[in-house]
Amino acid sequence: MSPWLEKQFHLIDFTLASLARRKTRNLGLLVVYTLLVFVLASLTLYSNALRSEAKHVLAGSPEVILQRMVAGRHDLIPPGYLDKIGRIRGVQKKEGRLWGYYYDPVLNANYTFMARPASEVADGMIMVGEALARERGLAKNNTISFRSYSGKLFTFEVAAVLSPDSELLSADLVLLSEDDFRRFFEYPDGHYTDIALSVANPQEVRNVAAKLTAALPDSRPILREEVQRTYQSVFDWREGILLTVLAGAILAFAILAWEKASGLSAEEKREIGILKAIGWETGDVIRMKVWEGLLISLTAFLGGFLAAYVHVFHFGAAVFAPVLKGWSVLYPKFALVPAVDGLQVATLFFFTVFPYTAAILVPIWRAAITDPDAVMR
């Protein structure tokens, strides 16, 4: 082994022995440091996973949704609108959609009712989301009654519980036939909630939207990319709110780390003097202290990050989920697909490991350049 490498091992040996000598202080710092990395990493991992989940889920949604506006409010699409759109180049499919919200006083929760063609859901049947089925204790072939807004009671048979794979979207979803939907909500014939359009070429989406605005001036097209952007903003915003709340803790850690890193005890200064007197160079002392900083910060980073990974992807981020997922009575249960963004890891690494290691350098350098004859006086 080369003397250089051997020397680094000696320095690491000494560093580990030094850390062990001040066990309580260093363990305390390591625990707080690891906890901070854990919290920050959980936050970024979870937000990032939610963003990719939203992106993944929205990938299957229509490129353009057209809503009619009356006095700036969303209104029903009247009959004939689908024909008015006519044939716009690039639009593969256009479809009137029927959906609405239903408040269930049993659970104090809102469900999303959506009409599907009779080929998918027969009259008198419904398909329900996993969370809803769980909360109401429903299974296939069970019946359930809902009282409509007009006071009439409707009884449906559960044809199926929607696949848990789609729970993020379908947690509170009730699918029923178009006729049942219109009867239940007393929805006027020929009217739709909105119109979904499929556009094959992503370059064409904005042109299609412009043509729709020209053809139907009282309508607004909502693009999938805008919805995606909104989701990103919502999760960014929530992450930001949490970071703001955690700012106090981060600051407290910064003060603790600074105090620990920059405030060398008289004992440590004496030791540095001894090491210099017995033949260590200033560079050796600095290298030894850099190893110390790196060992603490890397251990904290790896420990905190791994714990955060397990917390987010195996335990569903139990600590932060209520804040980051958003509010709901029916929380979807879904396993996040592990998604780790390299840039985010690098940013987290830079903002946790680098400042700590840098913070120890200045005081160490100041102590290390003192004359070694101090130990003789």
Added chain:
Amino acid sequence: MIELLDIRKAFNQNRPNEYWALHGIDLAIEAGKVTAFRGPSGSGKTTLLTIVGCLSRPTSGRVRFKGEDISALPERFLTDIRRQSFGFVFQQFNLIKGLSALENVILPAFPTGRPRAELVARAGELFARLQLAHRAQARVEWLSGGEQQRVAIARALINDPEVIIADEPTANLDTALSMEFMAILEGFTAAGKTVLLTSHDPLVVESSAVHRVVGMRDGRLIGD
């Protein structure tokens, strides 16, 4: 072996509390001999030893070690010379608490990058020679004063230096342990090492192990 030419040393130079510890010391130190510096506190003995041992630089004057002027060398080269050529036994021993005797002894050799096994073997020889083998793994704060000094001596010898510098080596030892130290000192000269020490202790300065006694007062030599 070591020549000091008009060595002067000031502390806090150009400040209101400026203090001159040495006023023009001229001295030649022979190799393979034990030289003791005797004088009251504040006479400049320790300051002179720090300059000879490359722990500090003189404010003016020259230090020649084996014919080479080392007084103006950059810190890195001075550290190299200090590590290879000088071994120190401090008055307070200056061992690092919390580490074992063995770890303390091999510390000065860490910057050399010598393999650990080699260092441990060398430390083992020194412990055996100093009758301390049974305490090698004990933490230094558990050792008696005499044992701590022997650990400090082993540490001074780990890099096999030509010169041993001991500052008031018997100040914290009783008579029996002081005699033991003098016996070790004779072993150094037998091995051809040069020893420089400071002491007030008549047991040391009047010992037959010491070849030369240099008197000091107020930063000046007052004759051998």
